[in-house]
Amino acid sequence: MAKYKGAAFGEQSPHPYAVASSAYSKMINEERSQSILVSGESGAGKTESTKMLMRYLAFLGGRAATEGRSVEQQVLESNPVLEAFGNAKTVRNNNSSRFGKFVEIQFDQKGRISGAAIRTYLLERSRVCQISDPERNYHCFYMLCAAPKEDVAKYKLGDPRKFHYLNQSNCFELDGVDDSKEYHATKRAMEVVGISSEEQDAIFRIVAAILHLGNIEFVKRVGEELDSSQPKDEECYFHLKTAAELLMCDEKSLEDSFCKRVMVTRGETITKSLDPNAAALSRDALAKIVYSRLFDWIICKINNSIGQDPVSKSLIGVLDIYGFESFKTNSKSTLQTIENSQKYGMMTLVDEIRTRWKVIDMQEISD
Numbered sequence: 001m002a003k004y005k006g007a008a009f010g011e012q013s014p015h016p017y018a019v020a021s022s023a024y025s026k027m028i029n030e031e032r033s034q035s036i037l038v039s040g041e042s043g044a045g046k047t048e049s050t051k052m053l054m055r056y057l058a059f060l061g062g063r064a065a066t067e068g069r070s071v072e073q074q075v076l077e078s079n080p081v082l083e084a085f086g087n088a089k090t091v092r093n094n095n096s097s098r099f100g101k102f103v104e105i106q107f108d109q110k111g112r113i114s115g116a117a118i119r120t121y122l123l124e125r126s127r128v129c130q131i132s133d134p135e136r137n138y139h140c141f142y143m144l145c146a147a148p149k150e151d152v153a154k155y156k157l158g159d160p161r162k163f164h165y166l167n168q169s170n171c172f173e174l175d176g177v178d179d180s181k182e183y184h185a186t187k188r189a190m191e192v193v194g195i196s197s198e199e200q201d202a203i204f205r206i207v208a209a210i211l212h213l214g215n216i217e218f219v220k221r222v223g224e225e226l227d228s229s230q231p232k233d234e235e236c237y238f239h240l241k242t243a244a245e246l247l248m249c250d251e252k253s254l255e256d257s258f259c260k261r262v263m264v265t266r267g268e269t270i271t272k273s274l275d276p277n278a279a280a281l282s283r284d285a286l287a288k289i290v291y292s293r294l295f296d297w298i299i300c301k302i303n304n305s306i307g308q309d310p311v312s313k314s315l316i317g318v319l320d321i322y323g324f325e326s327f328k329t330n331s332k333s334t335l336q337t338i339e340n341s342q343k344y345g346m347m348t349l350v351d352e353i354r355t356r357w358k359v360i361d362m363q364e365i366s367d
């Protein structure tokens with residue numbers, strides 16, 4: 001680190017430290033905020049490079065250890081929490097970030113770090129309900145299944161192979177990763193970033209509730225002719241009840257929110273029963289929205305704990321964007337759609353998705 005300090009860009013061998021050093025010097029000398037864009041294919045090393053950039057900025061602008069836990073320490077310590085809830089195993093990377101991240105490091109007049117903010121966007125919500133072999137869902141689900149016995153019993157969990165949102169893929173474990181140890185490490189990191197033990201319990205209750213939601217299957221309601229649905233059997237009713245308990249909501253209302261659709265027209269409210277397929281889609285939609293709101297809440301909590309400097313002089317932003325991927329199911333028409341969107345603008349892409357996949361929710365489109 002010391003070797004790169006003050007060295008001209010290109011003087012030392014290529015390294016993220018050289019980029020961070022150059023951004024810092026420019027910020028001081030030109031009195032202007034700087035941004036570093038970290039881009040590359042999935043698995044190229046963007047997240048690891050981002051961590052190195054942060055460590056180097058902390059080295060240049062950090063405070064002495066005697067001044068208590070610093071902003072830069074907190075930013076670095078928030079990584080395990082972000083990774084537990086926003087990273088998953090993909091074909092290319094066992095710890096792939098499934099969200100974009102912009103970390104803003106704020107500096108004071110003297111070039112010392114005075115605050116920070118983490119902004120995230122476009123978490124891949126579809127992964128919560130749908131995974132393909134040999135990928136995994138978000139790490140936190142497996143960690144919770146591998147938690148100490150009393151926690152597993154409290155959340156009524158168990159073997160991850162029993163949960164539909166996890167067993168669509170045959171991959172449950174990662175080489176060299178012990179999920180039970182990761183569970184403890186994540187809880188420790190949560191504590192460091194200011195998430196209390198009650199809040200941790202609330203977070204894990206939601207994670208467990210999502211797994212229970214996924215196990216509610218629907219069948220046509222007995223004796224009804226038109227579209228209708230109800231949980232398939234006793235086991236499904238158990239998962240419904242457990243999910244309601246964990247989410248602290250009414251079981252019947254939760255069931256109705258899957259099996260019925262309420263439409264409000266001028267002056268009247270119409271309740272329409274849904275068929276089993278539509279009910280399963282409602283269940284998945286709820287799981288996705290709850291998970292993405294949980295993720296946003298965690299980020300917000302971390303930001304409050306780190307603290308921003310409202311009068312900071314300048315900042316260095318580090319953008320760690322999504323890695324590019326080529327899926328097996330990338331059809332020619334999908335690629336054509338993306339090419340068209342580049343030619344004609346974003347709205348073309350949005351419209352094409354709307355018509356081709358009949359999606360109307362904007363968040364679904366961005367996913």
Ligand SMILES: Nc1ncnc2c1ncn2[C@@H]1O[C@H](COP(=O)(O)OP(=O)(O)OP(=O)(O)O)[C@@H](O)[C@H]1O
Nearest residue numbers: 041042043044045046047048093095096097322323
């Ligand atoms: N500098 C490095 N030294 C050693 N190993 C590295 C380094 N950078 C990355 N790796 C290895 O490559 C893996 C993938 O890196 P990383 O998660 O940073 O990729 P990424 O580009 O952020 O991918 P994604 O877009 O999927 O999130 C890491 O888990 C690590 O094993």
